[in-house]
Amino acid sequence: MAYPQFKCCIIIGAGPAGMTAALYLSRFHRKVTVVDAGNSRARWIPQSHNCPGFPAGLSGDELLARLHTQAAQYGTQVTRARASQLERVDGGFRVTDSGGEQYHARTVLLATGIEDVLPPQPWxxxxxxxxxxxxxxxxxxxxxxxxxxxxxxxxxxxxxxxxxxxxxxxxxxxxxxxxxxxxxxxxxxxxxxxxxxxxxxxxxxxxxxxxxxxxxxxxxxxxxxxxxVLGSRSQANLAIELGARVDEGNELVVDAHQMTSICGLYAIGDVVSALNQISVAVGHAAVAATAIHNVLPRNLRG
Ligand SMILES: Cc1cc2nc3c(=O)[nH]c(=O)nc-3n(C[C@H](O)[C@H](O)[C@H](O)COP(=O)(O)OP(=O)(O)OC[C@H]3O[C@@H](n4cnc5c(N)ncnc54)[C@H](O)[C@@H]3O)c2cc1C
CATH class of the missing domain: 3.50.50.60 (FAD/NAD(P)-binding domain)
Incomplete structure (x- = not known):
């Protein structure tokens, strides 16, 4: 049984992957919850010159601001919090954040990225x-x-x-x-x-x-x-704890619709075993959001 307060999807992570998925799902007239700890890798980009459509380049902060503005136009709100637990419950999933707040949805989309291992110097x-x-x-x-x-x-x-x-x-x-x-x-x-x-x-x-x-x-x-080139830390823990399949680098393995080995749990962007690029993250998001929309009961317009 799905509880009435269940949203269609909880998106964990509001980098380029998560925000693109939020945009797509909101434009499918779906209600989503976005939970984000606010540490996108994109924030480190001084100026990107391989982001399609921006011939003069753009900074990571600017890209994130544009993505947030665009998704907000269709009703997406982002809750600043760290998701600390992901559980399967009757009818879907429950996410608990570090402040103890709980969110329920039929599907979960993990867009939590990776963390670079950096030299320890303060500069x-x-x-x-x-x-x-x-x-x-x-x-x-x-x-x-x-x-x-x-x-x-x-x-x-x-x-x-x-x-x-x-x-x-x-x-x-x-x-x-x-x-x-x-x-x-x-x-x-x-x-x-x-x-x-x-x-x-x-x-x-x-x-x-x-x-x-x-x-x-x-x-x-x-x-x-x-x-x-000191490596990176996977941010796939929430899915791994549920038993999702990962590769040797602890990055999530997904199918053609971006679904992990756990039914209803999708993953996109750097957290997935794939090329870590904005264009890839955005492509994953389009595929996953459309798959989620199609797998849920149709939201027929009255
Ligand atoms: C210096 C630098 C330069 C780069 N330049 C380019 C470039 O020019 N072109 C290009 O294509 N790519 C570039 N990249 C790579 C690009 O930044 C990433 O591929 C992109 O940000 C991946 O998007 P994402 O949404 O998957 O992950 P991220 O952007 O990392 O977003 C993940 C989000 O999830 C949040 N999160 C993680 N765990 C949790 C949790 N448990 N609960 C809630 N939130 C959580 C994080 O805080 C973060 O906000 C660059 C990266 C770096 C570091």
Whole structure:
């Protein structure tokens, strides 16, 4: 039995994925609840140049503001809270937030994204803001073209990222964040790709414009752009606790309609096992919102 106070859908997360889904569902005349902790990855974007339809680029804050304004026009309201529990109940789902508030709906759409693992330095946000540090090569590798670039991460995963960066520059250095020894095979690979290898530095610095590393000899090495590739933390816990299937990186596995392995629980955007991009998040949202609308009883207009 579905309770009368049940909404059609609870959307958890109000980044580009969640807000696009809210827009679609509201325009299908569906009542949704959006719960958001307010820490979208998009807030870190100083200026995006690969967001279709914005030839002059736009900041992540501006994109989020536009998405919120657009969804609000159709009645979407966002509750600022962290969802701390997701349960199956008769007729749908119950979400409890960290303040103890409870929400009920027939379906749940998880759009909680991921969290980047960042270097621990206090200036990281400033360095990302001016492009000295960049976190997404697919997003902004073009802007770093022909610069002196560093990829900073564990040897064996960073070599792949460094290879990717060679599309953009002939000057790419892999700076190890670990003490893994470089074997002959990896050295040969780096040589063939024209990638310089640098052992784990003693420090990472930012002078207000550029980042640099202090090597073990005390010498300083500056770069036009540093890409830390230190991994990310999944934000799929609510679904995992319900038993939803994930890949080896704890990202949710979904079907062609963005439904997880739990009937009625959908997932979109970075939290899903897919390319972490705004265009992908927005595409997921359109697919999931339309699937949810079609799976619910028809809301015939009187
Ligand atoms: C520096 C940087 C630059 C980037 N540049 C680009 C670019 O140029 N082009 C591009 O396509 N992509 C870019 N990206 C990637 C882009 O930001 C992400 O792909 C996009 O934000 C994913 O959207 P999302 O809605 O899935 O997740 P997010 O935008 O991360 O939103 C998730 C939301 O869910 C909330 N949340 C999480 N857990 C809970 C919970 N339990 N309860 C309630 N709310 C919760 C979070 O607080 C957040 O508000 C960039 C990312 C970074 C970090």
């Amino acid at each position: 990281v946000e400033k360095a990302v803001g001016c492009g000295a540090l960049r976190l997404c090569a697919i997003c902004d590798g073009f802007e770093a073209s022909d610069g002196d670039l560093a990829v900073y991460g564990p040897l064996h995963s960073a070599i792949e990222h460094a290879k990717f960066m060679r599309t953009y520059s002939a000057a790419v250095t892999l700076v190890q964040s670990d003490d893994e020894p470089v074997d002959a095979q990896l050295r040969q690979r780096a040589d063939e790709l024209g990638i310089v290898l640098m052992k784990k530095p003693v420090d990472l610095l930012f002078d207000g414009e550029r980042c640099g590393f202090i090597g073990s000899s005390g010498k300083r090495y500056d770069f036009d752009t540093v890409y830390p």
